[in-house]
Amino acid sequence: MKPAPFAYAKARSVEDALRLLREHGEGARLLAGGQSLIATLNMRLSSPAILIDLNEIAALSGIALRDGDVVIGAMTRHAEVQQSDIVASHAPLVAAAMPHVGHAAIRNRGTIGGSIAFADPAAELPACLLALGGRVEIAGATGTRMVAADDYFRGLYETAVGADEVLTAIRLPAATPASRFGFLEFPRRHGDYAMAGLAATARADGASLKDVRLAYFGVGMTPVRARKAEAALAGGDVEAAVTALVSDLDPPDDIQASGAVKRHLAGVLLRRVTAQMDARIESAHDGGKA
Amino acid sequence: MSRQLDIALTVNGERVSERVEPRLNLVDFLRDTLGLTGSHVGCEHGVCGACTVRVNGTIVRGCLMLAVQCDGARVETIEGVSDSGAIADLQEAFTRRNALQCGYCTPGMLLTAQELLARGGLPTREEIREHISGNYCRCTGYHAIVDAIEAVAQQRNGSKA
Numbered sequence: 001m002k003p004a005p006f007a008y009a010k011a012r013s014v015e016d017a018l019r020l021l022r023e024h025g026e027g028a029r030l031l032a033g034g035q036s037l038i039a040t041l042n043m044r045l046s047s048p049a050i051l052i053d054l055n056e057i058a059a060l061s062g063i064a065l066r067d068g069d070v071v072i073g074a075m076t077r078h079a080e081v082q083q084s085d086i087v088a089s090h091a092p093l094v095a096a097a098m099p100h101v102g103h104a105a106i107r108n109r110g111t112i113g114g115s116i117a118f119a120d121p122a123a124e125l126p127a128c129l130l131a132l133g134g135r136v137e138i139a140g141a142t143g144t145r146m147v148a149a150d151d152y153f154r155g156l157y158e159t160a161v162g163a164d165e166v167l168t169a170i171r172l173p174a175a176t177p178a179s180r181f182g183f184l185e186f187p188r189r190h191g192d193y194a195m196a197g198l199a200a201t202a203r204a205d206g207a208s209l210k211d212v213r214l215a216y217f218g219v220g221m222t223p224v225r226a227r228k229a230e231a232a233l234a235g236g237d238v239e240a241a242v243t244a245l246v247s248d249l250d251p252p253d254d255i256q257a258s259g260a261v262k263r264h265l266a267g268v269l270l271r272r273v274t275a276q277m278d279a280r281i282e283s284a285h286d287g288g289k290a
Numbered sequence: 291m292s293r294q295l296d297i298a299l300t301v302n303g304e305r306v307s308e309r310v311e312p313r314l315n316l317v318d319f320l321r322d323t324l325g326l327t328g329s330h331v332g333c334e335h336g337v338c339g340a341c342t343v344r345v346n347g348t349i350v351r352g353c354l355m356l357a358v359q360c361d362g363a364r365v366e367t368i369e370g371v372s373d374s375g376a377i378a379d380l381q382e383a384f385t386r387r388n389a390l391q392c393g394y395c396t397p398g399m400l401l402t403a404q405e406l407l408a409r410g411g412l413p414t415r416e417e418i419r420e421h422i423s424g425n426y427c428r429c430t431g432y433h434a435i436v437d438a439i440e441a442v443a444q445q446r447n448g449s450k451a
Binding site for chain 2 (some may be wrong): 008053055190
């Protein structure tokens, strides 16, 4: 299908985008990479009066290491994040997730800010943000504010970003030598949305894992932390963690899989992702001996 | 509200100036406004890859980008890339290996494969499959396409196909 008619404006700066949002009110939508938004326009699931295009705002693009954070501008394309040495070294969870985000042509165009702002519950990057305990930088009329990942996801496609605000950057705590991560998803086709997936982080303390954060995606209205399983895993008991998922997660049926299948996959994911994190502890120890 | 906008871009090296509605997708602009019908329209929501074209040197979904966003851009389609001879070996390999039947996915498949091959080196079959994972083919079952891309990678690296 073809989109319903809409007007189009290029924002030259974040201030310009904020001004356009105020001017056009509810009928306005921000256009980032467009890899989800334009699909919904084509299907006429959405019919904004005007698109405010952020693609010309160079200041919103780029990756830097700043004050112990990996700071990624909202309009940074997935392909740039995938190829970034800073991300590979200091946010390896994101580097591991990136090949699973869409397909090559999608990654050339899609942006990290667009993905985090759209907040598809089955998407990889919102779950990575949550697993890393990152922060989201949001610009509004009164200035810029930071929102912690745990407070950011409010409901299905609902986030802390207000209708008159612009998501400007993602800040992820840079990995330390003790940082561990794991990532796995089960999609029907590589690059498609997962039936279920898991992004996890932890801090290695000797042979055990502390500060475990398990962010599941594709199993609810938002990316979901499995807090009882996190506690069980920090206690060293993987099977208890898998059992705890029963109360942590209540996945609804969706187009990808039934809730029962997702529940089963969540346990498989937990065992395999825990093994990824444990293997990294072992290899770190081996490295220490050598 | 849907005032038409002027855009100027290059398509396959030729300067193009047109007035377009904001809602016009890039692939419809190429096909309907410019008559370049080599890029195909499949699902129109970014899943099938039939509309794959190059914008400023990288492949994109022609259905998920607006023509107005291409003001000032350098767009290349299968017509231009084919005429340049840059993928003649890939096209030959597709023919030789029966990597196409109906041909609907082929322009997108070729541009996607070329992006991988242009990086150089010898991609594994798994890497080839990952790279073309965003392009549906309903005829071949993909094996012949992977064969063709792998053969060209080997040829371009100077080894025997």
